[in-house]
Amino acid sequence: MGSTAYIARRLLYGVILLVGVLVLNFFLIHAAPGDPAETIAGVMGGATAKMLAEIRANYGLDKPLLTQLAIYLGHVAHGDLGMSYYFNQPVIELIAARVGPTILLVLAAQVFAITTGVAMGVFAARKPSGPLSAFITVLSTIGYASPVFWTGIMLIILFASIWPIFPVDGMTSARFAGGYFAYIGDVLYHLALPAFTLAIIFLAQYSRLSRASMIDVLGADYVRTARAKGLSETKVVFKHALRNAVLPIITVAGIQFGNLISGALLVESVFNWPGMGRLAFDSVLRRDYPTLLGILFFAALMVIVANLLTDLSYRFADPRIRTGGR
Amino acid sequence: MVMVSTQVPRHLNPAVQSGIATAVPGTQIFASPLRYDADWKPHPYLAESWKVSEDGLSCTLNLVKNAKFHDGKPVTSDDVKFSIETIKAHHPFKTMFEPVSSIETPDEHTTVIRLAHPHPALLLCMSGALCPIIPKHVFGDGQDIMNHPANSNPVGSGPFKLTEFKAGEQIVLEKNPDFFIEGRPYLDKIVIRISPDLSTVVLATENGQADFLPWLAESQYITRLQKSDRLGVTDKGYAAVGPINWLAFNTAKAPLDNKAVRQAIGYAIDRNFVTKALLRGIAKAQRSPIIESSPFFNPKMPSYGLDLDKANAMLDEAGHKKGADGMRFKLTIDYIPGGGEQQQGVAQYLKSQLKKAGIDIEVRASPDFPTWAKRISNYDFDLTMDEVYNWGDPVIGVHRTYLSSNIRKGVIWSNTQQYSNPKVDELLNNAAVEKDLEKRKAFYDEFQMIVGDDLPIYWINALPYHTVYDKRLGNVPESIWGSMQSMDEVYWKEKRS
Numbered sequence: 147m148g149s150t151a152y153i154a155r156r157l158l159y160g161v162i163l164l165v166g167v168l169v170l171n172f173f174l175i176h177a178a179p180g181d182p183a184e185t186i187a188g189v190m191g192g193a194t195a196k197m198l199a200e201i202r203a204n205y206g207l208d209k210p211l212l213t214q215l216a217i218y219l220g221h222v223a224h225g226d227l228g229m230s231y232y233f234n235q236p237v238i239e240l241i242a243a244r245v246g247p248t249i250l251l252v253l254a255a256q257v258f259a260i261t262t263g264v265a266m267g268v269f270a271a272r273k274p275s276g277p278l279s280a281f282i283t284v285l286s287t288i289g290y291a292s293p294v295f296w297t298g299i300m301l302i303i304l305f306a307s308i309w310p311i312f313p314v315d316g317m318t319s320a321r322f323a324g325g326y327f328a329y330i331g332d333v334l335y336h337l338a339l340p341a342f343t344l345a346i347i348f349l350a351q352y353s354r355l356s357r358a359s360m361i362d363v364l365g366a367d368y369v370r371t372a373r374a375k376g377l378s379e380t381k382v383v384f385k386h387a388l389r390n391a392v393l394p395i396i397t398v399a400g401i402q403f404g405n406l407i408s409g410a411l412l413v414e415s416v417f418n419w420p421g422m423g424r425l426a427f428d429s430v431l432r433r434d435y436p437t438l439l440g441i442l443f444f445a446a447l448m449v450i451v452a453n454l455l456t457d458l459s460y461r462f463a464d465p466r467i468r469t470g471g472r
Numbered sequence: 473m474v475m476v477s478t479q480v481p482r483h484l485n486p487a488v489q490s491g492i493a494t495a496v497p498g499t500q501i502f503a504s505p506l507r508y509d510a511d512w513k514p515h516p517y518l519a520e521s522w523k524v525s526e527d528g529l530s531c532t533l534n535l536v537k538n539a540k541f542h543d544g545k546p547v548t549s550d551d552v553k554f555s556i557e558t559i560k561a562h563h564p565f566k567t568m569f570e571p572v573s574s575i576e577t578p579d580e581h582t583t584v585i586r587l588a589h590p591h592p593a594l595l596l597c598m599s600g601a602l603c604p605i606i607p608k609h610v611f612g613d614g615q616d617i618m619n620h621p622a623n624s625n626p627v628g629s630g631p632f633k634l635t636e637f638k639a640g641e642q643i644v645l646e647k648n649p650d651f652f653i654e655g656r657p658y659l660d661k662i663v664i665r666i667s668p669d670l671s672t673v674v675l676a677t678e679n680g681q682a683d684f685l686p687w688l689a690e691s692q693y694i695t696r697l698q699k700s701d702r703l704g705v706t707d708k709g710y711a712a713v714g715p716i717n718w719l720a721f722n723t724a725k726a727p728l729d730n731k732a733v734r735q736a737i738g739y740a741i742d743r744n745f746v747t748k749a750l751l752r753g754i755a756k757a758q759r760s761p762i763i764e765s766s767p768f769f770n771p772k773m774p775s776y777g778l779d780l781d782k783a784n785a786m787l788d789e790a791g792h793k794k795g796a797d798g799m800r801f802k803l804t805i806d807y808i809p810g811g812g813e814q815q816q817g818v819a820q821y822l823k824s825q826l827k828k829a830g831i832d833i834e835v836r837a838s839p840d841f842p843t844w845a846k847r848i849s850n851y852d853f854d855l856t857m858d859e860v861y862n863w864g865d866p867v868i869g870v871h872r873t874y875l876s877s878n879i880r881k882g883v884i885w886s887n888t889q890q891y892s893n894p895k896v897d898e899l900l901n902n903a904a905v906e907k908d909l910e911k912r913k914a915f916y917d918e919f920q921m922i923v924g925d926d927l928p929i930y931w932i933n934a935l936p937y938h939t940v941y942d943k944r945l946g947n948v949p950e951s952i953w954g955s956m957q958s959m960d961e962v963y964w965k966e967k968r969s
Contacts, residue, residue: 180842184849186482187884188841193564195880204619232482233639234619240639306675314672315681316641320474320663418667420641428480428640428668431810431840 149461156457160450167446168222168439172215175435181207182231182433205231218439227443228436232429237440240425245444247317248421252403252410254337255344260399262345263352264392268383270353271360282353290350294409298343298416305339312339316418340417344409348402355398359391366390393464400456404449473945473962475664475955476673476682480640483623486601487555487611488562492687492713495601495956497643497664501542502604502628503652505533505552506595508952510708512767514595517958518547518605518629518652528590528907533598535581539652541607542633547652549577554608556585562617567867567904568597590907593865600712600953602864605629631657631960641666651960658947658963670812677703683942686955689715689935690812691754697940704943707936709954714763714862714869715935717755717814719805719822722853723928724890727792727801734927736786738776740829741822745778747933750817755936760920761870763862763934768913770920776930783829792830800830806847807857809838814935815857822855845884859935860885864952866916871900874923891928 183201187193193201202208206217221228227237266286270279289297305312313319318332363369364387372386373379411423418424422441429438479493486498505519514522519533539547553575560569571591576584587594597603607629610622617623624637629652632645643664647657665682667673674693676682678700686709688694698705719741721728728734747755758764760773792800805822807815816837823833833855838844848856863869872878872885876892896919903915923929939955941948947961 178842180840180846182842184842184845184884187564188845193883194566195883197564198883200618230639233624234483235624235639243638243641302672302675306679310679313676313679313681315476315665315676316667320642320665320681415669416672418669418672420638424668425640433840433842 149458153454153458156454160454163450164443164446165219168219168443169215171439171442172218172435173211175433175438176211176214178433180433182435183207185232185432185434205229218436222443227440230429230434230437232432232434232437237436240437241422241440241444244420244422244425247419248407248410248414248423249448250333250337251340251344251413251419251421252406254341255348255410256399256403256406258341259345259348259352260395263349264356264388264395266349266353267356267358268360268388268391270357271364272383274357274361279357282357286350286353288350289346290354292346294343294347295412295416297346298340298413301339301343302416312336314339314418317420340413340419343417344406344413347409348406351398351402352395356391356395359394360387363387363391389463393460396456396460396463400453400460403452403456404445407445407448473659473662473684473964474682475662475684475686476676477664477666477685477687478668478670478673479687480666480668481643484626484634484637484643485606485611485620485623486604487559487606488618488623490564490601492956496686497634497645498604498626499601499630499953499955499957500632500645500662500959501626501630501634502606503539503547503630503958504600504603504605505535505598507957508596508599508712510711510951512711512952514599517599518552519598522595524594528592529587531585531587531594533583533585535583536652537581539629540650541610541629542627542648542650543607543610544650545607545609546580547605547607547629548580549583550580551605551608552583553577554612555603555605558606558611558617559603563602565602565863565868567871568593568602571905589905591905592907592909592912593867593904596712596864597868600864600957602868631958632662653960657958657960659959662959677940680942683945684948685940686937686949688938688940689814691752691936692813694754694936694938694940695752702943704941704945704948705938706941706948706950707938708950709939709948709952710937711763711765712862712864712952713937713954713956714766714864715859715937716758716761716763716862716931717818717857717859717933717935718758719818719930719932720848720856720858720889721928721930722851722855722889723892724851725854727790728803728854730790731926732786732790733792734930735776735925736783736790736829737826737831738783738927738930739779739786740783740826740831741776741930741932742778742825743775743932745825746818746821750813750821751933751936754938755933758931758934759924760931761873761923761929762866762916762920765934766862766866768866768916770917772917773920773924776927780828787829787831794830798830799827799832802832802834803854804834804836805855805857806836806838806844806853808844808859809840811857811859814859814933818932819857848888849882849884849886851881851888851890866900867904871904874919874928875900889928891923891926893922893926896922896926 183198266282270282306314317336322332372382414421414423415427426441481493484497486494503518506514507517520536521534524531571587573588574586610627631651633648635646636644645662647660677685721734743757747757759775762769805819807819819835823835826833861869878887879890880886899915899919903912906912944965946963946965949955
């Protein structure tokens with residue numbers, strides 16, 4: 147199949163999946179007890195019965211569920227994700243303000259996890275039974291076994307409370323005043339702990355995977371041949387072995403993207419990172435259906451796009467796939 | 473000044489939205505006719521003087537002449553009229569301006585409020601976040617005020633102008649150079665950072681990333697921050713809020729429909745254990761529906777001191793003998809999720825404590841606020857922990873819980889106990905219209921004694937709200953409204969490094 151037809155087919159699947167995600171989420175969210183009017187009444191310190199009825203009527207919550215779904219899907223088809231029940235602002239604006247920080251966090255964590263994880267795996271694979279390999283294996287297992295919110299809290303206790311060297315006040319300092327480069331520095335300073343926290347669990351996976359993959363590849367005939375030709379060990383490892391060993395990493399990186407986003411949800415809450423995760427968490431508690439549906443829609447969209455990009459990069463990295471395996 | 477908060481405002485217009493989250497930034501953006509000091513005394517603000525008529529049926533406000541909205545337009549009596557009418561129609565606290573029958577504006581700077589009957593709470597209702605003066609030329613453009621775009625981008629006449637509102641994240645307020653009180657505000661800028669996670673907010677304050685943390689009620693954090701040399705911690709500034717943590721009874725459901733059973737539960741609970749042990753001595757005990765810091769509190773209220781023998785005897789007498797397992801009957805107790813030690817912690821204590829009186833308690837968790845609110849407002853409960861505010865005058869925050877006319881199914885923080893006593897109704901209705909302070913106080917005294925005996929609610933403690941601040945800040949808000957009133961007097965004693 148040609149690349150264009152392949153991409154077109156994948157895009158079509160993506161659209162169908164997105165509609166499925168919307169419908170399923172719609173019913174799941176509405177199955178929860180309580181309604182947004184009660185949350186709004188809650189923050190108001192109470193409301194009259196008339197006001198509750200007005201709020202429900204205002205947001206169409208007094209209509210039958212299927213009618214609400216039909217109206218919602220109609221709006222989404224026109225690019226309108228609705229108004230947040232809580233903030234009374236367009237959902238698209240709320241998400242637009244937060245999608246950047248989430249992508250920044252997710253990408254920073256992904257890049258750190260892949261590069262460091264692969265490097266750790268490569269070093270461990272060179273002497274699979276050596277002490278360094280054992281150390282990396284133990285470290286990976288601990289990282290993998292620790293819940294991300296726990297890791298985050300431990301890092302906060304260590305690096306923001308006992309040794310307060312990192313901030314916990316969001317993405318930038320509230321007192322920030324400076325130029326463009328200072329701003330980037332401030333963001334990176336705030337990014338360090340949350341990105342590291344999110345990366346740890348994936349770091350473990352990548353290092354384990356690349357270690358296994360490298361051990362496998364380093365035993366292959368072509369590596370022996372390369373060594374027999376007298377190539378340096380660095381060239382053997384990084385040019386010949388790593389390129390083949392990295393293929394499963396690409397696959398897993400794509401698959402893990404969804405997990406990375408759900409991990410980001412927790413990390414954002416722990417570190418007060420102003421991304422979609424925190425908004426999602428709050429929206430669940432507030433029964434802010436349009437906001438939550440919008441976030442889930444965007445999350446699904448990001449995962450689908452990430453998987454598509456993974457497939458494409460896989461085709462790039464492995465010529466056998468590009469040429470149809472001839 | 474960097475303020476941190478866990479409160480997430482929906483928008484910033486207190487005229488149509490109650491609650492701390494909107495009130496704190498809202499009172500910096502909007503000015504009100506009056507403001508109150510720490511001794512419950514009204515002071516001029518947008519109104520330079522005021523006069524309530526002898527018969528108590530009208531109130532004349534004389535406005536300052538130099539007040540302007542942030543867009544440069546003058547604040548006039550028309551804006552005051554529009555604001556009060558808007559609040560009357562849309563604010564959830566209906567009792568504030570319900571008696572207002574008409575508003576006259578004889579000239580640009582005079583507003584006359586006519587009342588259907590005397591309304592002694594009127595002056596308080598015109599202070600703090602209860603009466604923001606909103607511009608008619610912005611909010612009166614015909615759009616639905618509840619969903620008006622200017623609610624999130626407001627124009628007021630207060631000491632600070634809104635320059636950024638990132639919903640759920642950050643609010644930036646900058647000094648209004650044309651503020652009508654000369655030389656104020658002292659601060660150039662207030663940044664309000666919002667985080668739903670209390671520990672993060674506390675840590676940011678502890679590390680100096682934030683300078684001001686109001687509304688902190690968790691005793692473990694309060695005691696921790698009290699140890700800091702750099703930070704000041706005060707419980708002043710919450711007198712009018714009157715936040716009470718209580719145990720409510722579903723008085724329409726057996727066996728709690730029996731007053732003796734409710735009283736027995738009162739005798740089985742040790743209020744002092746809650747305040748001194750569970751809440752680390754930070755919270756003050758509260759034995760009345762009216763906050764003890766209010767001038768209307770009746771110190772003669774019965775306290776129901778711990779007396780397990782009496783509790784057991786009363787329950788025996790009420791016909792609830794202990795069974796073979798030592799238990800008399802089973803009840804559930806709910807609590808507001810996310811209320812921390814004030815709610816879940818106390819509910820867990822009540823489970824073990826009431827077992828001593830032979831009452832088997834099941835603590836029922838709700839995953840989130842809407843679930844809890846649905847259960848309680850639909851009377852699907854036996855006992856529930858709750859937090860309810862007095863909001864300054866009993867007419868605003870107390871009557872709603874005890875008036876039988878406010879038993880409204882599906883409405884949280886109405887009379888969800890379904891408590892009904894015609895004498896209480898009569899006393900509250902009389903107190904709402906009584907001009908004479910002493911007579912009014914007498915009505916409330918009697919009301920408190922009756923509900924103290926009927927016990928539809930067992931009041932436990934005043935929520936120990938505290939303000940944590942950088943000690944270099946001066947004039948930290950300590951009036952009855954605290955940070956829910958203009959902070960134009962707050963200043964830095966020395967320049968921040």
